[in-house]
Amino acid sequence: MNKKTVRDIDVKGKRVFCRVDFNVPMQNGVVTDDTRIRAALPTIQYLMEQGAKVILASHLGRPKGKVVEEMRLNAVAERLSELLGKRVVKTDEAYGDAVKAAIAEMNEGDVLLLENVRFYPGEEKNDPELAKAFAELADIYVNDAFGAAHRAHASTEGIAHHLPAVAGFLMEKEIEVLGKALSNPDRPFTAIIGGAKVKDKIGVIENLLDKVDNLIIGGGLAYTFVKALGHEIGKSLLEEDKIELAKSFMEKAKEKGVNFYMPVDAVVADDFSNDANKKVVNIDEIPSDWEGLDIGPKTRELYRDVILKSKLVIWNGPMGVFEMDAFAEGTKAVAQALADAKDTYTVIGGGDSAAAVEKFGLADKMDHISTGGGASLEFMEGKQLPGVVALNDK
Numbered sequence: 303m304n305k306k307t308v309r310d311i312d313v314k315g316k317r318v319f320c321r322v323d324f325n326v327p328m329q330n331g332v333v334t335d336d337t338r339i340r341a342a343l344p345t346i347q348y349l350m351e352q353g354a355k356v357i358l359a360s361h362l363g364r365p366k367g368k369v370v371e372e373m374r375l376n377a378v379a380e381r382l383s384e385l386l387g388k389r390v391v392k393t394d395e396a397y398g399d400a401v402k403a404a405i406a407e408m409n410e411g412d413v414l415l416l417e418n419v420r421f422y423p424g425e426e427k428n429d430p431e432l433a434k435a436f437a438e439l440a441d442i443y444v445n446d447a448f449g450a451a452h453r454a455h456a457s458t459e460g461i462a463h464h465l466p467a468v469a470g471f472l473m474e475k476e477i478e479v480l481g482k483a484l485s486n487p488d489r490p491f492t493a494i495i496g497g498a499k500v501k502d503k504i505g506v507i508e509n510l511l512d513k514v515d516n517l518i519i520g521g522g523l524a525y526t527f528v529k530a531l532g533h534e535i536g537k538s539l540l541e542e543d544k545i546e547l548a549k550s551f552m553e554k555a556k557e558k559g560v561n562f563y564m565p566v567d568a569v570v571a572d573d574f575s576n577d578a579n580k581k582v583v584n585i586d587e588i589p590s591d592w593e594g595l596d597i598g599p600k601t602r603e604l605y606r607d608v609i610l611k612s613k614l615v616i617w618n619g620p621m622g623v624f625e626m627d628a629f630a631e632g633t634k635a636v637a638q639a640l641a642d643a644k645d646t647y648t649v650i651g652g653g654d655s656a657a658a659v660e661k662f663g664l665a666d667k668m669d670h671i672s673t674g675g676g677a678s679l680e681f682m683e684g685k686q687l688p689g690v691v692a693l694n695d696k
């Protein structure tokens with residue numbers, strides 16, 4: 303990465319505004335998955351050890367510029383205190399005089415967590431005044447929020463124009479892993495793209511077709527491709543206006559010598575429910591009243607084989623409606639194949655694929671699970687992430 307990191311600056315005795323992505327799931331005021339908090343610990347602990355005064359900032363949810371009580375960061379501060387083994391002071395605002403007073407009390411190595419930055423309308427608008435107000439709190443800016451790096455907001459982008467601005471370790475690792483995959487991949491390089499809609503994955507498929515050896519398609523979006531081949535797909539998900547695009551992707555793959563893998567069979571159901579009647583059919587035999595909700599057993603075998611022969615695999619998007627046990631087998635089979643592929647470097651693009659790998663208890667078998675859903679997707683589309691661009695060059 304050509305951006306400066308926390309290693310390149312002296313933080314001793316300095317007030318460091320560290321943007322993290324603590325946008326974690328919560329239920330009844332308790333953090334139910336602390337993965338993103340744990341992922342930020344190396345940077346936080348490093349700053350503490352170096353004698354910085356660590357001021358953490360994050361968003362949680364989408365409160366749309368207003369205070370939403372359930373989206374306060376108190377429970378996050380508690381969980382972070384437990385993980386650090388040290389009390390984390392939490393302020394009820396994210397800038398202003400009360401916050402400045404709390405910071406003035408800090409000693410070297412102390413950690414303070416600001417209130418949810420999205421309680422202020424200026425955050426998502428990247429308001430220069432709010433960016434300045436954040437910058438006034440600190441001497442140095444560290445961005446470790448890879449998950450929010452695709453957002454040009456006051457705490458992810460604007461503030462970087464007012465202070466020395468460097469990346470944290472999580473940001474550095476995410477950019478290095480994903481960057482190497484896209485610029486200098488070990489081969490064979492396979493991308494697995496699933497999820498609900500073609501529309502959401504157009505940019506990724508387009509960009510990856512120039513880079514991969516194998517492209518595997520699954521999930522709801524596969525049916526638009528099946529339709530493009532001229533098969534009937536019953537009530538399966540279809541984006542009528544993307545059929546031509548699907549055809550052009552398949553043609554482009556052929557021109558580029560990319561192996562394009564599509565489901566050869568499907569688990570179809572007579573209803574979108576876990577208790578629906580279901581059966582396995584060949585992909586060109588989907589009955590008109592049924593819908594495809596998972597890849598079938600032959601497809602699972604085929605995809606497993608491709609995965610095991612790859613040196614690098616990137617996976618984004620489930621193979622079926624994995625939230626329902628009846629249609630989770632395809633997604634599980636892909637996760638299991640990745641876990642079994644010992645000589646393969648496996649990268650999970652965040653969001654639903656990361657959730658699936660967690661659900662099946664296979665997270666620790668993957669080489670890299672990105673903490674960013676939208677951010678990793680935009681990175682894989684080849685887009686520049688504003689939160690990274692704004693940091694100081696090496």
Ligand SMILES: Nc1ncnc2c1ncn2[C@@H]1O[C@H](COP(=O)(O)OP(=O)(O)OP(=O)(O)O)[C@@H](O)[C@H]1O
Pocket residue numbers: 496497498499502520521522523539594595596618619620621622623624625652653654655675676
């Ligand atoms: N065959 C299918 N029919 C209908 N829905 C499907 C099918 N296969 C997968 N899905 C649904 O697609 C959803 C995930 O799609 P999405 O495009 O959001 O994936 P993602 O990119 O992994 O998610 P994220 O945006 O969180 O990163 C899941 O909720 C899953 O149930």
Ligand SMILES: O=C(O)[C@H](O)COP(=O)(O)O
Pocket residue numbers: 323325363364449450453674675676677
């Ligand atoms: O969960 C995420 O993907 C990040 O925290 C970004 O959240 P956002 O999509 O609400 O900007």
